[in-house]
Amino acid sequence: MGTENATETAGLAGERSKDGLGWMEWIRGWMAVIGEMMFQRIAASHLQNPLPLPPVNELTFVVTGSTSGIGLQIARQLAEAGAHVIMAVRNPKAAHDLIQKWQNEWSGMILPLNVEVMELDLLSLESVVRFAEAYNARLGPLHVLINNAGIFSIGEPQKFSKDGYEQHMQVNHLAPALLSVLLLPSLIRGSPSRIVNVNSVMHYVGFVDPEDMNVISGRKKYTSLLGYCGSKLAQVMFSSVLHKRLPAEAGISVLCVSPGVVYTNVARDLPRILQVGYRFIPYFIFDAQEGSRSTLFAATDPQVPEYCETLKADDWPVGAFISQDCRPTNPSEEAHNVETSYKVWEKTMELIGLPSDAVERLIEGNEVTCRYSMTD
Template sequence: MASSSASDQAKQGLSWMEWLQGWSNVIYEIFFQRIEARHLKSPLPLPPLNDLCCIVTGATSGIGLEIARQLAESGANVVMAVRNPTAAHSLIQTWQNQTSRKDSLKIDVMELNLLSLESVVRFSETWNSLGKPLNVLINNAGIFSIGEPQKFSNDGYETHMQVNHLAPALLSLLLLPSLKRGAPSRIINVNSVMHFVSTVDPNDMNFVSGKRKFSSLEGYSSSKLAQVMFSNVLHKRLPTESGISIICVGPGCAQTNVARDLPKIVQVGYRLIPLILFNAEEASRSALFAATDPEIPKYCAQLRWDEWPACAYISYSCRPVNPSNESLRMDVSSLVWEKTLDMIGLSGDCLDMLLEGKEIQCRYLCFFTNPCTPKFLCTCAPVNFQLFDHGSAGTANIRFWMTT
């Protein structure tokens, strides 16, 4: 009955007052972010990160590129989870030639396509099978196809919702055993101020019922709100003893490849306002802060003890802020959690089972075994992962994974 009531209360849109407040947040961020973040250096100074293991999605361009590069230059073991491994390899060679470090950068490349939930499962299977602890997962990859018609992935989901929310949610859950091994560990979701100007209908997250008119703006902002809502529930349900913190970050309004699908004439205007927008290095600071600041786990724990209904949200100025009021609706957030699990093919008890290393069932995999010897068996044809060495002497730590 409670779920039905909450479902009935799901909004088809914001009230005019909520809409005005949401867009006020967006406009304020665009024009005042540089003032708000004037105390930050660029690049953000990082402490030595030796032995810290980090996975960064979408690491071949924009914010993800800067996150991966700066983490690696600070000594972290970085895994670039990308659609284009060849591009990642080229970047690594460039970074190796430019680095001031005496030793080589420690970077791995693994193929990951968020438009395929099967790819997410395979990636997770491969990483978990290594038996390594994971300290930081940064879900950075995202799309914003402004002005484009509605598109669906091969999995049948609206592309913004899949890339920006569903696939990162599946990745985060399936990597929980590795994150537990690496505790204290962190899941960092790169979000957007655009989540302030949308709602999520748990019964129509795919925008197919006709109740809401789809636009690329609505698809993007709704996916980012769904990400915050899912993160809030995950934050509440993860046991304290797991040692895993959940953080959403706002990178600010930045000039990155997220605008690659903009109409050409809009892209011209987009590039004429660099004095207002952040560059990728500046926009990476909130995620880097969330990944490395020693006080973050304490702050996340405090939110849990205070029974605050949201996970930590760090702004572009590297300060804690509140997400939108809509994201704090725990009744709707719980429905978004349940619907997300259904869409990615996981059961309602998957969280506890994954943390305990028990077998889980999903339409994208057969089972998951004990985290000491993790393994996914996909219902699709088996995949072989081959390991290649790249580069010359001094780059033995660079490895390249690709499917064959």
């Protein structure tokens, strides 16, 4: 990955202005999606299952959406490895029930698992602010934020949160973006620390119009696929800009990961005929434990921060992206569109109620007020 190529890519990206993916980009994107599904198990055949973790004792992890699927596996494996895990969830009772089950199965060990629960509803930006304020008030470190929670309401009509945003865009991008920025004070205290965004290979067929992130202008017909893929691409773009804006001395790495094609709660929302198809091709589809490996790798591997800093030093146009086989890979062609990425950044900060220089102010130790804060 040379600086010359990165500059050339950035220049080409900055020149173009478009209202959708070109045919070749679209075809190459779908080839990437299909290729991951067909060959992910072969590509990841070198990985152990479960993935062995380096020492994580004394480290604190926040894991969103950790009561089911990949998030459940991430939280449990980190806890069993000795980490302090905060399950940031919409349903605290379900999380407490899980913890009780894990503790019972862990009985006989020297120490109980160090897991706690905090309520977080990504469909409410006020809830995100409340969570961040409560966590920052502890004045303790946060070593890794894992933005795992996400939705894909396949085949559903367009729905909006009470904040007025398309639900895929809010849950998969806007709310995690707000959480990541607001938790910077705690991440600085935990430095070296990381923000790990569980993304998707589906971002390869995504497109984001920064002036129409709710997909309401009528320029493009809304589908749940459009909403989902666009939200995942927006997350990659936002992460790339956040990665650039964080100074090296802050010691915070930002990266996105693809868990692979995994049978989780998302699959349960599929039409019945597709669910049947999922069950008929178990060889190709990861289970949740296999799907958790790339995120656990991104969250714990000691070489990840160095890789992130190398990309920043080379002025590479996109941030780090880890594939389902725990290897660095290149995000989509559209993710390299630097001009659009900065527009997505500005629009995102506007939508989540933060000033565009919030990151710089928080890094300097200043307070930042969010429009969704109850204390306004």
